[in-house]
Amino acid sequence: MEIAKTYNPQEAESKWYPYWTEKNFFKSTPDHRKAYTIVIPPPNVTGVLHMGHMLNNTIQDVLIRRARMLGFNACWVPGTDHASIATEAKVVKLLADQGIKKTDLSREDFLKHAWGWKEKYGGIILEQLKHLGASCDWSRTRFTMEPELSDAVIDVFIDLYNKKKIYRGVRMVNWDPQGLTAVSDEEVIHKEANSKLVYVKYKIENSNEFITVATTRPETIMGDTAVCVNPHDERYTKLKGKNIIVPVVNRVVPIIFDEYVDASFGTGALKVTPAHDINDFNLGQKYKLPVIDALTQDGKISEAAGAYVGMDRFACRKQIIKDLQEQGLVEKIEEIKNKVGYSERTDAVIEPRLSMQWFLKMEDMSKPALEAVLNNDVKLIPEKFINTYKHWMENVHDWCISRQLWWGQQIPAWYDDKGNTVVCKTKQEAFEKLKEQNAEVKFLDIKQDEDVLDTWFSSWLWPLTVFDPDIIKNGWEKANADLKYYYPTNDLVTGPDILFFWIARMIIAGKEYTGLKPFSNVYLTGIVRDKLGRKMSKQLGNSPDPLELISKYGADGVRVGLLLSSPAGNDILFDESHCEQGRNFANKVWNAFRLIQGFEMGTNVSQPEASKTAIEWFSNRLSEQLEIINDHYSKYRMSDALMATYKLVWDDFCAWYLEVIKPEFVDGKAQPIDKITFDATINYLESLLKIMHPWMPFITEEIWHLTKERAEMECIIVAEWPTVNTQNKETLQAFEVVKEVVAQVRNIRQQKNISPKEKLEVKERSDVGEQFSRFDSVVIKLANLSSYSYTKDKVEGAFGFMVMNAEFFVPLTGNINVAEEKERLAKELEYNKGFLRSVQIKLSNERFVSNAKPEIIEVERKKESDALNKIKAIEEQLASL
């Protein structure tokens, strides 16, 4: 059979993914084996696969595939998140494009549109994950807003309300004027911005004097209800008891004195706008100031402002500055840098706003979750995130869980027309309960709370409800078999940006409802950036399309490319050339296979000595490296595990092992290979394919089936992970010497322009060399020697080099430039003498000898004697020239 010279990924990908799913290799049901479980961080149902998803899903797939091979019952649960703000915003925009305003629709009609859209486009991202090779159990796919999971969310709300952990109240919240909803503190992203600090003159009542106030938000002047200064600020003590006239609206407001004000910022005088700043709000509470809400919910100037009504807040900011300047009320304008809050979901500038919201008390609930991480019950990888986590958990605020949206789980709170509130699942129940408080209540007058719950209030249950949506209702004792089997899950792989949004809250919910952690290890990936270190974003257009990458480099190539340089917790600077490297590696593997499958087995061929020793070496090498790879995995050092695999295959197997055992050509014809060597080689290839499989699932499955006839279910995806055998350290060391000798001979060829085809002679002068003589045949083959012999005497007229303590000679009479050779040897001698000196200084230092560990001293003594030998040898060589 003719096999293509380059590997064709598309063919293998389109063949094996369907095969794996048809044969149910991804499917998991509880059995006698130990479970290994990962729940996917559910991507937004409206999302499109980006490089961040590629990275963390590749890692999850590597972990799950290896666990499967190690004999665990591996279960990777996929699904999507309803992402209330993001999805609602998308649907609103889509409807707007069709000329439909959300405000013209009823809640029911809007939700119909939203569900219709979700059914049509939702879950595209899961289809994309299949191209990557993700081995999720698709039969378990979940959606955070499907009825069963929504039920659980409602149950949790009711339960926590009954436990007095959820309350409702008017608070200053982060308002998203574009999404028209409150968002939690965690959903506000603070970015540095260039702002104008405007110094505005406020007239002092009954006087011609002014007090100057510095503000970055002049458009809120209409909401000012006081001016505040620090009581210790001597500049202003004379103003005690005075009133101030707010410009634009000419409102008379008091001047108040409070230590909150920083006398060194601006003019030391602060305008107090209780409706539009949390600190001003607190001052307002303290001094009983009126609250004037000068903005509407969509960020325009409100009726209450009394001026600029209906104008956008930013347009108003410009206009008001201009107008104040014209009135001579602007003293100066400074350019400053400050932090401005943006909505995580809509990128609109957040407006602090007073409103009635639902909150979850976090103080008590966060304690067991903090404990779980601090005592290592839940491990964060890398560990540096423990500090961040601790800091957040110790300073956690109550969680604003209501959102003024329709897409999501509607809050199960019910109100009658007298202001009574009950929390329960159905209107009927609400009716019964409200009757206890209000005997005349009419069923039709009962209204459900209009708001929905924060998306994270559903995703914090994800590791529980994907297995048992009834867990909240039934409790952990009565949990179903799935949950008891798979929970706590093993590893969670996600970005550090959702450490608080999601990870911390899952631990809280897990502890609250099962008393157990939701997962044992959290692997925090970095953020994927472009090679200039910029975050990948649509605006910059620097984010490659993952599916295009896959079609260009193959799924295996992209997987390897992504993981080659992505240490946990560090950002990865993505460069397409990494994928190229991944593709090249796949091609290398492909060609190693081509070589092996082209071997022609001879019936009466005896095994060459070189092949025999190469086999002896490689079996040790394979075990040695596999042990290292296993160790990297156990420490979640993914890049290291991959790199060790890469080098084992490319360097050890291809560059050394295959080069030794590959039959020679005689008269243009490849010689047949002996059976022992052939079988050993196939064996090694199979082991290597298994070790490579988690990284490169497609090519390994493809070659696995090309090496042998396989039964229907005999696939590499379920093959057993190779085991580590004890290694002979001496063999491994000896081969390192072999590599060095071969490299030295090649080096001489390069320097002297001797063709690789010309056979050379090598003589070794050493006391110990012969104990490794079984490796001589390997050297002869790889260095292309005519002979390899031992001598007790030095060899005249030859190039020399040293490896360890042995001297090697390549006789090349007539070819030697004596002066050049002398110079080279002199240099080497100089170096070794210097080295000897430093070792001897160390050894003659009494404090070193008395303080250092004995084995360290032993090493130094060895260095000394080795150096002495080497110097002697070099001197002899020099003398012979």
Added chain:
RNA sequence: GGGAGCUUAGCUCAGCUGGUUCAGAGCACCUGCCUUACAAGCAGGGGGUCACUGGUUCGAACCCAGUAGUUCCCA
């Protein structure tokens, strides 16, 4: 403003308990090769004051203190 991390070759990173021949890898680079598996390759090679300053130690990339730059988190 508070906190955490990072700074090692041109780039991306290892360096785990302070101790093997003046610090390792991959990529990139340079030189020579289309040698019957692979030019997506082979062989060989060059490249580093371990951010800076000081301290501890027989010994520091590693421990401590300070400085600078940088990233992230929180307010």
